[in-house]
Amino acid sequence: SQTIHQWPATLVQPVGSPLSLECTVEGTSNPNLYWYRQAAGRGLQLLFYSVGIGQISSEVPQNLSASRPQDRQFILSSKKLLLSDSGFYLCAWRSPGLTYEQYFGPGTRLTVT
Amino acid sequence: GQNIDQPTEMTATEGAIVQINCTYQTSGFNGLFWYQQHAGEAPTFLSYNVLDGLEEKGRFSSFLSRSKGYSYLLLKELQMKDSASYLCAVRDSGGYQKVTFGIGTKLQVIP
Numbered sequence: 001s002q003t004i005h006q007w008p009a010t011l012v013q014p015v016g017s018p019l020s021l022e023c024t025v026e027g028t029s030n031p032n033l034y035w036y037r038q039a040a041g042r043g044l045q046l047l048f049y050s051v052g053i054g055q056i057s058s059e060v061p062q063n064l065s066a067s068r069p070q071d072r073q074f075i076l077s078s079k080k081l082l083l084s085d086s087g088f089y090l091c092a093w094r095s096p097g098l099t100y101e102q103y104f105g106p107g108t109r110l111t112v113t
Numbered sequence: 114g115q116n117i118d119q120p121t122e123m124t125a126t127e128g129a130i131v132q133i134n135c136t137y138q139t140s141g142f143n144g145l146f147w148y149q150q151h152a153g154e155a156p157t158f159l160s161y162n163v164l165d166g167l168e169e170k171g172r173f174s175s176f177l178s179r180s181k182g183y184s185y186l187l188l189k190e191l192q193m194k195d196s197a198s199y200l201c202a203v204r205d206s207g208g209y210q211k212v213t214f215g216i217g218t219k220l221q222v223i224p
Contacts, residue, residue, distance in 0.1 A: 036214075041216075042216060043117075043200070043214045043215055043216040043217060044156070044200070044202075044214040046211065046212070046213075049211075059211075090155055090156075100143075100144060100146075100161060100204055101146060101158040101161055102158070102212065103158065104155035104156050104157070105155060106154070106155055107154070107155050109153075
């Protein structure tokens with residue numbers, strides 16, 4: 001069966017510090033991968049998606065970046081965090097076959113202070 | 114783009130039936146999802162509708178009318194554990210098939 005991992009689970013970082021969140025998927029090959037952010041009182045906002053190694057598409061201009069160094073690894077980064085980067089970061093995967101639902105990892109709760 | 118509307122909050126009684134509505138305006142449509150999200154947790158997939166009509170899955174059913182841009186999630190025999198947010202999401206018809214999520218409906222089940 002497929003499993004998706006995210007770490008860390010919670011993170012408190014000062015403004016201006018760097019960020020690296022990691023997501024890995026097990027039990028599937030060539031998944032579509034997604035990074036979402038959920039701010040308090042707001043819906044899920046798609047940040048990045050990837051259909052393959054090294055292939056990243058950005059949905060929202062911001063100070064975040066994403067990379068996919070391996071087929072089942074997706075990394076979200078920032079060089080300098082802003083207060084507005086606080087939120088619940090969720091990684092999701094989808095099989096590129098005939099199913100369309102996305103499956104989410106446990107999430108990382110980021111607080112920028 | 115996509116615009117999705119859902120009620121912000123609802124309250125229902127344990128054992129009752131509740132219907133959560135979702136309306137959408139889209140530039141392209143290729144299906145609609147419902148997800149459940151308990152507080153502090155990740156969303157979990159409930160249902161996917163691409164054709165008009167009702168899809169039943171245990172205590173949960175989901176309905177879609179593409180001509181009206183309307184869907185609802187029906188929860189029967191409510192249990193306390195059903196207290197959660199319910200997210201409506203629309204899949205785009207473009208090549209990438211992006212999914213846009215609504216803000217969610219927070220359902221509180223009371224005894």
